[in-house]
Amino acid sequence: MKDELLLKVDNLSVRFAVKRGGGWRKKSYLYAVDDVSFEVERGKTLAIVGESGSGKTTTALAVARLVPAFQGSVDLEGEDFLTLEGDKLRQARAKVQFIFQDPYSSLNPRLRAEAIVREPLDSLGLAEVDEKRAIVDRLFKAVGLRPEQQRLFPHQFSGGQRQRIGIARALATQPELIICDEPVSALDVAVQAQILNLLRRLQEEFSLTYLFISHDLGVVQHMCDSIAVMYMGKIVEQADRLSLFNNPLHPYTVALLSAVPSVDKKRRKATRRVLIPGDPPDPVDPPAGCRFANRCPVAQPRCSESEPPLRDVKGGHRVACHLVDESAKSPMS
Amino acid sequence: MSVEDEKIEKARSPFSEAFEMFRRNHAAVAGLIMLILIILAGIFGPMVYAGDPFEMVWAPFSPPGQEGYLLGTDYLGRDLVSMLLHGARVSIAIGLSAALITVLIGITVGAVAGFYGGLVEEALMRFTEFFQVLPTLLFSMVIVALFGASLPMITFAIGVVSWPAVARITRAEFLRIRELEYVTASRASGVSNGKLIFGVILPNALPPIIVQAALMVGSAILFEAGLSFLGLTDPNVVSWGQIIGSNRQYILDASYTVTIPGVAIFVTVLAISLVGDGLNDALNPKLRQR
Amino acid sequence: MTALLKVENLRIELTTRDGVAPVIDDLSFEMNAGETMSFVGESGCGKSMTALGIMGLLPEKVGRVASGTILFDGEDLTRVSDARMREIRGNDISMIFQEPMTSLNPVYTVGEQIAEVLRRHQGLGQRAAWEKAIALLDAVRIPNPRSRVADYPHQMSGGQRQRVMIAIALACEPKILIADEPTTALDVTVQAQIFDLLRDLGRETGTAIILITHDMGAVAEMAERMIVMYAGRKAEEGPVDQVINHPRHPYTKGLISCVPHLMANLSEERPELTEVGGIVPGLREFGRDACLFASRCDMVNDKCRNARPPEVAFKGNQASACWFAEKV
Numbered sequence: 019m020k021d022e023l024l025l026k027v028d029n030l031s032v033r034f035a036v037k038r039g040g041g042w043r044k045k046s047y048l049y050a051v052d053d054v055s056f057e058v059e060r061g062k063t064l065a066i067v068g069e070s071g072s073g074k075t076t077t078a079l080a081v082a083r084l085v086p087a088f089q090g091s092v093d094l095e096g097e098d099f100l101t102l103e104g105d106k107l108r109q110a111r112a113k114v115q116f117i118f119q120d121p122y123s124s125l126n127p128r129l130r131a132e133a134i135v136r137e138p139l140d141s142l143g144l145a146e147v148d149e150k151r152a153i154v155d156r157l158f159k160a161v162g163l164r165p166e167q168q169r170l171f172p173h174q175f176s177g178g179q180r181q182r183i184g185i186a187r188a189l190a191t192q193p194e195l196i197i198c199d200e201p202v203s204a205l206d207v208a209v210q211a212q213i214l215n216l217l218r219r220l221q222e223e224f225s226l227t228y229l230f231i232s233h234d235l236g237v238v239q240h241m242c243d244s245i246a247v248m249y250m251g252k253i254v255e256q257a258d259r260l261s262l263f264n265n266p267l268h269p270y271t272v273a274l275l276s277a278v279p280s281v282d283k284k285r286r287k288a289t290r291r292v293l294i295p296g297d298p299p300d301p302v303d304p305p306a307g308c309r310f311a312n313r314c315p316v317a318q319p320r321c322s323e324s325e326p327p328l329r330d331v332k333g334g335h336r337v338a339c340h341l342v343d344e345s346a347k348s349p350m351s
Numbered sequence: 352m353s354v355e356d357e358k359i360e361k362a363r364s365p366f367s368e369a370f371e372m373f374r375r376n377h378a379a380v381a382g383l384i385m386l387i388l389i390i391l392a393g394i395f396g397p398m399v400y401a402g403d404p405f406e407m408v409w410a411p412f413s414p415p416g417q418e419g420y421l422l423g424t425d426y427l428g429r430d431l432v433s434m435l436l437h438g439a440r441v442s443i444a445i446g447l448s449a450a451l452i453t454v455l456i457g458i459t460v461g462a463v464a465g466f467y468g469g470l471v472e473e474a475l476m477r478f479t480e481f482f483q484v485l486p487t488l489l490f491s492m493v494i495v496a497l498f499g500a501s502l503p504m505i506t507f508a509i510g511v512v513s514w515p516a517v518a519r520i521t522r523a524e525f526l527r528i529r530e531l532e533y534v535t536a537s538r539a540s541g542v543s544n545g546k547l548i549f550g551v552i553l554p555n556a557l558p559p560i561i562v563q564a565a566l567m568v569g570s571a572i573l574f575e576a577g578l579s580f581l582g583l584t585d586p587n588v589v590s591w592g593q594i595i596g597s598n599r600q601y602i603l604d605a606s607y608t609v610t611i612p613g614v615a616i617f618v619t620v621l622a623i624s625l626v627g628d629g630l631n632d633a634l635n636p637k638l639r640q641r
Numbered sequence: 642m643t644a645l646l647k648v649e650n651l652r653i654e655l656t657t658r659d660g661v662a663p664v665i666d667d668l669s670f671e672m673n674a675g676e677t678m679s680f681v682g683e684s685g686c687g688k689s690m691t692a693l694g695i696m697g698l699l700p701e702k703v704g705r706v707a708s709g710t711i712l713f714d715g716e717d718l719t720r721v722s723d724a725r726m727r728e729i730r731g732n733d734i735s736m737i738f739q740e741p742m743t744s745l746n747p748v749y750t751v752g753e754q755i756a757e758v759l760r761r762h763q764g765l766g767q768r769a770a771w772e773k774a775i776a777l778l779d780a781v782r783i784p785n786p787r788s789r790v791a792d793y794p795h796q797m798s799g800g801q802r803q804r805v806m807i808a809i810a811l812a813c814e815p816k817i818l819i820a821d822e823p824t825t826a827l828d829v830t831v832q833a834q835i836f837d838l839l840r841d842l843g844r845e846t847g848t849a850i851i852l853i854t855h856d857m858g859a860v861a862e863m864a865e866r867m868i869v870m871y872a873g874r875k876a877e878e879g880p881v882d883q884v885i886n887h888p889r890h891p892y893t894k895g896l897i898s899c900v901p902h903l904m905a906n907l908s909e910e911r912p913e914l915t916e917v918g919g920i921v922p923g924l925r926e927f928g929r930d931a932c933l934f935a936s937r938c939d940m941v942n943d944k945c946r947n948a949r950p951p952e953v954a955f956k957g958n959q960a961s962a963c964w965f966a967e968k969v
Contacts, residue, residue, distance in 0.1 A: 069828035070799075084535055111541040124532035128554045138540030176920045187536065206683040207855050208917035211899035215914055233828065236858075240901030240911060263907040277833035279858030281885050281897060284905035286862065293837060294830055296784070297798045 024227045025058040025081070025195055030090035032073075032080045036302055048302045050076040052251035054090075058195070063221070063228040065242035067235060067274075071298060073251040078197045078231045082114050094195070112142050112191035119200035121180035125172040131158075132168035135186045144191060157186040160223070161216060178209035185216065189224070197229045202237060214240060235278050239263055247271050250298055250309045253328055257335040265348070267337045269314045270294070272350045292350065308340070316341060316349045369558075372633035379629020385622035389615075393443050396436030404433040404589050412605045425594070425608045426601050434589050435615055441590040442572050442619070445506050449571035452510025454564045457517025458553070464518070465525025466548050476522070483515040488577060495583045502585050509574045513567060520563055524556035558634030562627050569623035576616055591616050644671040644712075645816060645849055646695070651709035653687075653694050655924070656702075662924040663707070664690045666873045674816065677843060677850040679864035679881070681857065681896065685921045687873040688853045692819045695851075696736055697726040714816070732762045735810040739822040741802035745794040751778070751805045752790035758812045777808040781838060800831035804838065811842060818843075819851045824859070836863055857897050861885055866958075869893045872922055872933035875952070879959030889953070889961035889969050891938050892917070932964065940965050 032051040051073045058064040068074040079085040081092050083099060092099040094110060102110050115138070118124035125134050132154050139150050158165055161182040172180055181201065188196050198217065202210040214237065220226060232238050238245060239259065246256040247268065255268040266272045273292040280286055294313045299305050305312065307322035314321065321340055328338040341349035373379055402408075407428040408420075415423040415431075422431035464475040491508035498504050528534060529552060537551050572591075578584060579592030580599065591612040598608040653665035665687050672678050680688040693699050695711055697718060711718040713734065718726065738744045746754060755777055756770035765773060771790070778786035781804040794802055803823060810818055820839065824832035840863065843850050852863055860867050860881055867884055869877040869892060877890040888894040895917035919937040926933060935945040944964050953966040963969065 069830060079535075082539055084539060108541050111539070114539075116536065116539045118532040118536060120532055124536055126533040126537070126551060126555070137537060137542070141537070141540050141542040141546070178920065184536075187540075191540070206920070207857075208683055208895060208899050209920065211914040211916045212918070214901070215916060218913070235829070236901045236903050239903055239907060240914070260907055260909070263903070273830060275903070277829040278903050279832075279836070279856065279862040280903050281857050281861045282902055282904045283861075283882065285903060288905050291833060291837070293834055295834075297800070 022060045023057055024060040024095065025229070026093040027057070027081060028055050028091050028093070030054045030077065030080055030092065031088045032076050032085055033088045046302050049088075049251050049304075050301075051080060051087075054248075054251075054253055056246050056253065056256065058227055058229060059243075060194070060227055061221075061225045062243040063230050063241055065230040065232060065238040065245045066248055067232055067238050067245060068248035069233060069274075071250065071301065072248040074231050074233075074248050075199055077248070078116075078199050078229060081229065082116050082197055083111075084116070108142050112138070112144060113194045115188035115191060115193040115196050117181075117184055117188050117196060117198045117201045120204045121177050121184060122204070124184050125180055127172050129171070130168065131163075131170050131172070131175070131183050134172070134183055135168075135190055138187060138190045142191060153190060154186075157189055160189065160220065161186045162212075176209075177205050178212055181205060181209075181213050182216070185213075185220070189220065192224070193226075195227045195229060197231070199231045200233070201230075203232065203234060210237070217241070235275060247274070250301060250304060252309060252338065253336075254310065254339070255335075255337045256328070257337075261332075261335045265335075267331065267335065267342045267348045268310075268339050269316055269341075269348070269350050270310045272348055273315075308338075369633040373629050376629040376632060378625050379632075382622040382625025382629065385618065386626060389439060389619050389622065390443060392436060393439035397440060400430070400433040400436055402433065404437040405429060412601070412608075414605070415607055415611075422611055423605075423607055425598050426605070431594070431608065431611055434594055435591070435612060438589045438591045438594060438612065439615070439619075441502070441588055442575060442592070442616070443568075445502065445509070445575045445590070446568040446572040446623075448506045449509040449513070449574070450564050450567040452507065453514045453517055453567050453571075454560065456510065456514040458521050458560065460514070461518040461521025461523075462525055462548050462553060462556075465522035466529060466544070466552065468526075472522070475518075479515045479518045482512070485512070487512040488574075491574070491578065492581070492583055495578065500583050500585050502588055505575060505578060505584065506571075508578075509571050513570065513574075517560060517563055517567070520559050521556060524559060525552055528552050528555050559631075562631040562634065565623060565627035565630055569620040569627070572616060572623075573620060643715075645674045645676075645714065646672040647710075647712040648691075648695075649710045649712070651691075651694065651711060652707040653690055653699065653704060654707040655690075655700075655704045657924055659925050663928040664704070664873045664924070665694060666928055668709070668873075668875055670868055670875070670878065672817075672849055672851070675843070675847045675849055676866065677840075677852060677864045679852045679854060679860040679867040680870055681854060681860055681867055682870035682876075683855060683896075683921050685872075686870040688870050689821055690873075691870070692736065692821055692851065692853055695817075696730055696734060696819065697723075698730075728762075731758060731810075731815075732813045733815050734817045734819065735813070735815045736819040736821065737803070737806045737810050737823050739825050741799050741806055741826065744806055745802055747794050750791050750793055751797070752792075755790075755805070755809050755812055758809055762813045773812070774808075777812055778805070780811070780842070781805070781808045782834075783808075799827055800834060803827060803831075803835055807835075807838065807842070811846065811848065814846055815848060817849045817851060819853070821853045822855070823852075825854075832859075839863070857885065857900060858902060869896065873927050874933065874949075875962060876934065877959070877961045877963075879955070880957060883957050883959055889955060889959060889966045890934075890963045891940055891965075891969055892934050893961075894969060895937075932962075934963075940968070 030051055031049060031053055033047040033049045035045045036048050054077055066074045066077060076085060080087045087100055099110050135154050135157055136150055139145050145153060155165060158168060163182055202213050205213060221228060230241050242259055244258045245262045246253045249270050255271045266275055273294045276289045276292045296313050299312055305322060307324055308326050311317045311321040326338045326340045328336050330336050331342055408430050409424045409428050411424060411426050411428040413420060413424045420430055424430060460475050460479060464472040491512045494508040495505055534551060537547060575590060576592030579590055580596040582596060584593045594612040595609050602609050649669050651665055651668045652663055654661050655664045680691060682688050694706060699705060706719045752771060752774045755774035759765045759770040759773055775786045775790050778790055783789050783801055783804055824835050839850060854860060864881050867881050868875055871892050877884060877893045884893060885897060888897060895915060898915040899917050901914060917937055922933055930949050931947055932945040932950050935941045950962050950964045952960045952962045954960045
């Protein structure tokens with residue numbers, strides 16, 4: 019079972035047309051996701067982290083085929099999810115489910131909780147009526163909701179409970195892959211723990227594979243097996259959990275990690291706060307070289323001339339930076 | 352094994368909550384009562400006054416209350432009570448059916464434009480704007496003049512000139528709601544476009560459309576009155592506007608013949624507005640949270 | 642040294658559909674000049690309400706200070722006239738909010754908005770106020786302040802807008818700056834910049850800062866003392882390091898351990914997070930003579946359900962309102 023690939027994303031790009039200056043001028047394109055490739059093993063969790071505008075959520079939506087990809091492929095158990103049509107698409111949809119960020123807008127306010135959870139079964143035509151009822155019963159129990167709550171409407175639940183309903187809905191079709199898009203960032207801190215624990219428990223129980231999108235490095239550290247760091251539509255660094263957190267290589271990753279406030283006094287002493295000045299460049303017209311060059315504290319002239327490729331520097335630890343050499347030492351140290 | 356222990360609430364639908372809000376709005380309830388009375392009068396009144404309202408029953412211009420006729424008679428000696436009751440039926444029927452036409456066209460155009468976006472939206476919204484910039488009264492007069500002043504045609508004319516407002520509201524709601532995560536969630540579970548439009552988005556877009564439709568009934572009644580006043584009406588059917596129109600020459604000599612149907616229109620439209628306002632408050636989630 | 646701000650037995654009541662609820666219930670604390678203090682807790686625990694109470698900005702007709710005093714520099718803010726409060730607000734005590742997107746007026750340039758505050762409170766002339774606005778933008782580290790001063794808010798990024806808010810808040814060199822979740826809407830790297838800025842400015846100008854947040858990490862980085870609020874009451878108070886190392890209230894303990902923190906050296910181990918079950922009680926429960934945390938606490942017994950725990954003082958100015966504070 020080990021090392022079995024469930025999801026393989028190759029050269030995925032998503033672009034949006036943007037109008038500049040109004041009028042009849044030529045359209046320009048914003049590459050929200052630019053040539054991104056990654057793999058997720060069955061039963062594991064890959065986290066994609068990045069700040070706003072990094073393209074992490076768009077990547078997730080494109081993988082689930084909820085925004086059209088401009089190019090690339092999403093290989094799910096040997097089939098390209100992006101080219102499927104008709105019945106095959108329906109079957110594949112059942113395998114990929116989504117958990118949304120905002121529990122207040124992700125549930126249809128006009129439906130009762132049971133109908134929300136049942137919706138994927140209904141529209142994918144997956145089960146008989148009696149069977150569906152049993153499935154919904156089971157799911158409510160699995161996510162820690164009481165059976166009598168099935169008849170309630172979304173506004174009668176708290177944020178954490180709503181997120182549980184969203185999770186139950188995602189589990190309904192017995193999916194292989196669940197994409198979690200910032201599943202706890204809209205919740206109160208104390209409730210976050212409940213949801214994170216639930217997600218981990220469910221992963222074990224149903225051997226789920228997660229694609230976990232988040233900006234919160236603490237949460238990511240707790241949830242993932244491997245991580246991809248995105249900046250302006252590109253993956254800049256990718257590694258397993260321990261290598262990335264204990265030995266970050268890309269200057270952006272280093273800065274990102276150092277920016278996270280921590281209650282751990284030891285960590286606060288050990289990390290030198292790396293402040294990156296300014297803002298990211300215009301995404302519609304990205305610079306020629308490394309996209310981080312204008313904010314990078316150790317940038318050199320060649321960084322703004324050619325774009326560094328994402329390459330393996332040490333046992334699967336991949337980084338896109340000119341200044342990282344074979345010794346796999348960060349240019350920041 | 353729920354960790355979040357609260358009292359179990361009753362499963363109340365969003366609509367029952369809205370009804371609760373509506374009930375607390377005294378003006379709206381008063382409007383609703385008035386409206387119900389008017390509709391009842393329109394339904395049962397003509398049964399009581401079963402005769403032909405166009406029949407001459409007494410000397411012309413006998414003022415209200417005298418000689419046994421509650422509201423007097425008009426310039427042809429017709430009983431105003433009978434005309435008013437028969438007219439209620441027609442006026443309200445025109446109001447309702449015109450509003451229905453408005454809503455049907457408006458929702459279809461607005462929903463398709465808002466859901467699909469892009470070129471479809473551009474084309475449909477230009478089409479809508481075309482109807483919006485036409486002077487409504489003039490345009491409906493042209494329709495009625497061309498195709499004849501029958502009730503269905505008048506209703507149709509009113510509907511055709513007033514749908515753009517509904518289309519715009521529907522489109523705006525669709526644009527907003529289609530970006531919400533529960534719509535994405537439905538798409539992720541493979542829900543078809545038709546179901547998305549009518550089963551997922553439309554029910555959530557309804558509140559402002561319902562309010563608009565309610566107000567539309569009132570404005571359609573006014574519209575019909577305006578057309579009748581100008582003589583563009585079915586001469587064989589009595590409506591409130593028609594009573595005013597036919598008596599307008601005598602406004603100085605027998606003002607009650609014009610005032611009484613005028614008050615009927617005023618009261619009806621006011622009642623509808625109050626109800627519409629109440630609906631607006633009740634269906635507006637922001638107000639509900641207070 | 643007398644305290645700059647001294648709040649005593651403050652009770653703020655909010656009128657709701659179900660009656661009157663004490664959203665702040667018997668709150669007392671002191672704050673010295675130049676100090677950074679943090680209010681922590683979940684939403685609905687009264688952190689923001691405390692700030693609004695101090696600012697005299699409670700929602701009109703709905704909220705009011707029912708009893709208690711807010712002594713600022715010897716003046717009781719619960720008693721001063723509206724005119725005096727307006728003078729204090731923005732001048733002596735100012736505030737920045739969570740949403741940098743909506744707290745600036747989109748139809749005026751940022752320079753005009755900063756200059757407006759200076760003209761109103763400090764009587765500066767048109768020119769002088771504009772020059773000072775540029776200096777302030779420079780102080781909050783906006784590059785090219787002379788050209789950016791004429792920008793409209795939509796031309797700036799979220800982080801820059803929050804800097805402008807800070808510039809406005811600091812324009813009159815207030816004695817207290819209240820920052821209500823100032824970085825919640827911002828990215829971590831921007832948050833780091835803003836925290837850095839606040840810390841440096843606080844040090845340079847001697848402004849005391851009240852930081853309202855739900856992030857224990859931010860508290861640890863920014864504040865010297867902290868108050869943990871729960872359901873309108875003070876659950877725990879004390880020096881930040883001391884409280885984090887040894888919390889004396891189960892709620893504080895839960896808040897710290899329910900969040901996965903980045904640690905100095907990550908290991909393979911990932912223990913399950915401590916859950917604080919349930920949610921903050923509804924306003925109807927507020928003000929009951931009981932520990933309001935009882936329904937979510939794993940140390941609970943009958944005493945907790947029937948009597949409000951008194952504050953127990955510990956060494957080093959730590960205090961906790963829990964019947965079992967010694968045992969935590």
